[in-house]
Amino acid sequence: MKVILGRKIKMAQIFDEKGNAIPVTFVLAGPCKVLDVKTKEKDGYFGVKLGFEEIENKKIKKSKKHQPFKVIKEFRAKSEEDLKDFKEGQEINVSSFQEKEKVCVAGTTKGKGFQGGVKRWGFSGRNATHGMKHEERTLGSVGSTRPARVIKGKKMPGRTGGERLTIKNLEIVKIFPKENIIAIKGAVPGRKGTLLEIVKREKE
Incomplete structure (x- = not known):
């Protein structure tokens, strides 16, 4: 299992070797920190907790000193095998993904009102x-x-x-490791700046 959190930047297009225009969404993904790894013996289920967008030292409140992140999300796993690549304190970035991989992207759709x-x-x-x-x-x-x-x-x-939506089997077209940006084929939920969850599971 591979997981990362990110923010939607914008939509654009990328040209492949044959000159075909591919519509893509640029996502600023990571870096994320593994805050906790949940196990069946300790917590009753398998999962991993990630922290995203670290808060500056001078802005940290006392209640968040142990986990100084703006976004903290937990991802469930089916077995211990899915968690073999996660260790507490580890940093996750876009280099853990590969181009042409299929991923699921979840986020909140644009609110249209009544x-x-x-x-x-x-x-x-x-x-x-x-x-x-x-x-x-x-x-x-x-x-x-x-x-x-x-x-x-x-x-x-x-x-x-304004509802949660998951889109499955979206292809990663290009990865920019220095900028922490992933280009995902097609559209993803939400407006610019929407928090996105990018997940790659073994069977998908």
């Missing part, structure tokens, strides 16, 4: 003519006469975005 059914769920809307007036983007019927109520789970207007 949206209607057309934008939120892709509804087609109503007719723009044939007697319709101010009805172009309304839902239409939301239920039947019986049971005379709206069924739970009905797709309706509401808060959109």
